[in-house]
Amino acid sequence: MKIAVLGDAHLISPKATEEKKVKKRKHFRGTEVSFRKMMNKVEKKKPDLVVFLGDLVDWFSKENISYAVNLVNEFEIPREAVPGNHDINGSISKNRMLQEWERQGINFENRIIEKKDLALIFLDSALSRVPEGTAEWLDQNIDKTKKNILFTHVPLNIPEVREFILNVDPDKDLNKYVQSKSPNLYDDCLKGNIDQVYTGHLHFGGELRIENTEMYFMPVCVKAGKPYPDMGKILIFDTETDEHKYLEI
Secondary structure (H helix, E strand, C coil): CEEEEECCCCECCCCCCCHHHHHHCHHHCCCHHHHHHHHHHHHHCCCCEEEECCCCECCCCHHHHHHHHHHHHCCCCCEEECCCCCCCCCCCCHHHHHHHHHHCCCCCCCEEEEECCEEEEEECCCCCCCCCCHHHHHHHHCCCCCEEEEEECCCCCCHHHHHHHHHHCCCCCHHHHCCCCCCCHHHHHHCCCCCEEEECCCCCCEEEEECCEEEEECCCCCCCCCCCCCCCEEEEEECCCCCEEEEEC
16 A cells, blocks of 8 residues: 655635734745645555555635635545644634534544554544544554554653754754654553554654654645745655655655
């Protein structure tokens, strides 16, 4: 199975009306050009699945969601996604925001998709924690006989990951940039059970091996007006051969 993994896109609708946000986040305006270029490159590789690792939009609004979903729908590739903190940052409840995403065709619930000897795990960590009952759900549903691949927005809260982040950016707030509110998730039910982990959120890329688990940190997938490291870069990998290749725009 060939999977394309895209990090944060932070798409903003040209019809966005929140003037303060538009002004403050102007470095993410107009990124649909590079997003389309990237998706065109992805489409030519004919992946079986595209996974968005959260922050598909820069803030929650019906205009931004419709805009982002319409962009994604221009490309006829099966897709899955996990929520990012920007996807559900709003003045209404998280449940209502998730319902709006689902209404527009994006499922952000915790779920596992099984393909023969492969299990793709999609995990909500948008607010630096996982939903209540997630650990129990993982314990009951992870099949250790399969190759388990985890997709989530916020990196796992383990010493090696924290050290990796601070080595790249010593100013990163680890309360926000790891799953600080679910500190034991890895040790309690993921350690030794997960083959690969793909996360976004950091706005820079990198790779890390912890025991038998390969971790991939994905950069911003678009070209923004701010110089984020490795931006405009995504990953395509083959689940059978474990071959990983980066695409750039």
